[in-house]
Amino acid sequence: MTAYLAKRLAIGLATLFVASLVVFFVLEILPGDPARIMLGMNASPEALTALRTEMGLDRPLALRYLDWLTGMATGDFGRSYTYSSPVIELVAERVAVSLPLAVMALSLSTAIAIPVGIFAAARRGRLSDTLAMGAAQVGVAIPNFWFAMLLVYVFAVGFRLLPAGGFPGWGEGWGGLWQGFKALLLPAVSLALPQAAILARVTRSAMLEVLGEDYIRTARAKGLPRRAVLWRHALRNALIPVLTILGLQFAFLLAGTIIIENVFYLPGLGRLIFQAISQRDLIVVEGVVMLLVASIILVNLLVDVCYAVADPRLRTGR
Amino acid sequence: MSLDPVFTPAPERHVLMKALANRSFLIGLVITAVIALMALVSFFWTPHDITRLEVAARMQGLSPAHPFGTDHMGRDILSMIMIGARNSIAVAVVAVGIGMGLGVPLGTWAAARGGWADEALMRVNDVVFAFPALLTAVMITAIFGPGAVNAIIAIGIFNVPVFARIARASALSLWPREFILAARASGKGKALITIEHILPNIVSLLLVQGTIQFALGILAEAGLSYLGLGAQPPMPSWGRMLFEAQTRMAIAPHLALFPGLAIVVTVLGLNLLGDGLRDVLDPRLRRER
Numbered sequence: 182m183t184a185y186l187a188k189r190l191a192i193g194l195a196t197l198f199v200a201s202l203v204v205f206f207v208l209e210i211l212p213g214d215p216a217r218i219m220l221g222m223n224a225s226p227e228a229l230t231a232l233r234t235e236m237g238l239d240r241p242l243a244l245r246y247l248d249w250l251t252g253m254a255t256g257d258f259g260r261s262y263t264y265s266s267p268v269i270e271l272v273a274e275r276v277a278v279s280l281p282l283a284v285m286a287l288s289l290s291t292a293i294a295i296p297v298g299i300f301a302a303a304r305r306g307r308l309s310d311t312l313a314m315g316a317a318q319v320g321v322a323i324p325n326f327w328f329a330m331l332l333v334y335v336f337a338v339g340f341r342l343l344p345a346g347g348f349p350g351w352g353e354g355w356g357g358l359w360q361g362f363k364a365l366l367l368p369a370v371s372l373a374l375p376q377a378a379i380l381a382r383v384t385r386s387a388m389l390e391v392l393g394e395d396y397i398r399t400a401r402a403k404g405l406p407r408r409a410v411l412w413r414h415a416l417r418n419a420l421i422p423v424l425t426i427l428g429l430q431f432a433f434l435l436a437g438t439i440i441i442e443n444v445f446y447l448p449g450l451g452r453l454i455f456q457a458i459s460q461r462d463l464i465v466v467e468g469v470v471m472l473l474v475a476s477i478i479l480v481n482l483l484v485d486v487c488y489a490v491a492d493p494r495l496r497t498g499r
Numbered sequence: 500m501s502l503d504p505v506f507t508p509a510p511e512r513h514v515l516m517k518a519l520a521n522r523s524f525l526i527g528l529v530i531t532a533v534i535a536l537m538a539l540v541s542f543f544w545t546p547h548d549i550t551r552l553e554v555a556a557r558m559q560g561l562s563p564a565h566p567f568g569t570d571h572m573g574r575d576i577l578s579m580i581m582i583g584a585r586n587s588i589a590v591a592v593v594a595v596g597i598g599m600g601l602g603v604p605l606g607t608w609a610a611a612r613g614g615w616a617d618e619a620l621m622r623v624n625d626v627v628f629a630f631p632a633l634l635t636a637v638m639i640t641a642i643f644g645p646g647a648v649n650a651i652i653a654i655g656i657f658n659v660p661v662f663a664r665i666a667r668a669s670a671l672s673l674w675p676r677e678f679i680l681a682a683r684a685s686g687k688g689k690a691l692i693t694i695e696h697i698l699p700n701i702v703s704l705l706l707v708q709g710t711i712q713f714a715l716g717i718l719a720e721a722g723l724s725y726l727g728l729g730a731q732p733p734m735p736s737w738g739r740m741l742f743e744a745q746t747r748m749a750i751a752p753h754l755a756l757f758p759g760l761a762i763v764v765t766v767l768g769l770n771l772l773g774d775g776l777r778d779v780l781d782p783r784l785r786r787e788r
Binding site: 192195196197199200203208318319321322323324326327330331333334338432433435436437439440443444454455458466470473474477478481 | 622625626628629630631632633634637638642714718721722725726738741744745748749752755759762763764765766767770771
């Protein structure tokens, strides 16, 4: 098991390293001088040179890469050109929006999808199965930002139950927490729907596969009630493909926040990176992209650990 | 409740007959054909001319003259959706083409070559998969300038590892088979075996994946256009129509309804087509039903 995890960890770190090379060099060789963008087209050559020196843009590319890499390793992501504040502070503010949003969306989609998938598998071929899978088929096809617009129309414009956009912050006490939660509810639902649809389909087919196995028949034959077989024996074994998809969905979720945070005007990481890209604030883009990539690698590593725990065959490499 | 796996090999009928008997395939085919036809017809006819702005007729509701109403500039929404279909389909088709064109040779090459080539391809795949596709697409289009061509490239890049992985995995499972061994024994090279024996056997899998990626491409293009990074005005695109509708939804919800439905119906059609194709072409992958 240790060897298996060590290998996965090494691959994860190597991937992260290559990703850092790609992110840095691709963004740095792009056209567009950040100093000129900051100072405008009418800036004097002296002012430009001074700013370029201050920002370290006159140093060799390889050195700047090393500085950037060691900086990130020690938690220093550099300073934003446009916000004139440390990138890590900007990120910390935005994570307070994006992380709860991602967690809410993921919990919501899991809470809907797994019971629906199990339910549909247990009632294979019946009307309820057909209806549930039909709904999932439609759910997969719905773009999350369009769903978000419909939710706003119904719950914010129509019933006036929830805010249409913006984020008031987490505030003081339970009241403040509730306001923040309310602001993230519609965004989380719109992110969760397409994910739930995919997850429900995967859960159903994984359950059906397991339900066809001999040991399930044995469990039924020895007199265990259907419910116990379904939840105790089948679900545990069906969890592996479900976990894989959950890990993959995390990446989709992070990317999905770019659009959803724009729909709801949420001050999260997705909106930060979108604005930083359009303002050529490269140091912010580089920092946030690396953070997102690192979290995706980490999540996939955790999924690998879960595999090893759930399936002993994987530990020994079969 | 029956717990037996239902696997009865389909009798050897003509593939086309099997396909037409498959409900998913048939519904998906009809939807996809209607959307494609709509896009084709839009080249020489639309109900209204969308380059003529009629401010007096803006944001009108549904009427016989404008079945889907008009937008904030008085343009006919049905006509805009018809022309927008062209854009969505073109972007998705070319993006799938890029993915297949690069990914399949790479994947089959890695499977045939094995060793370092195979390992290298898999590690590159790991790196690409570590970047959320939409994030990179946003970066590419924001940096190289918004537009349909850059959207195609951005979406296409992410199709490459998808096809490479599928082509590699399915080719790898074929290499130890007897008919391949026979071909090797007869002195054929790896390249020739790949072309003559491997490709024909994995084409159905690639076709199924193609329809899935096609549907994902439509969704990705809509997302990019919504962010203003896809096709630029005056070329209508479904995502952009939704963006323009967003601030006007309280007064004219139909502005957002129809472009959104167009996306849903198209993606649904393609997914059904993909599911149906999988059932028909490869019974081993048949969904449990």
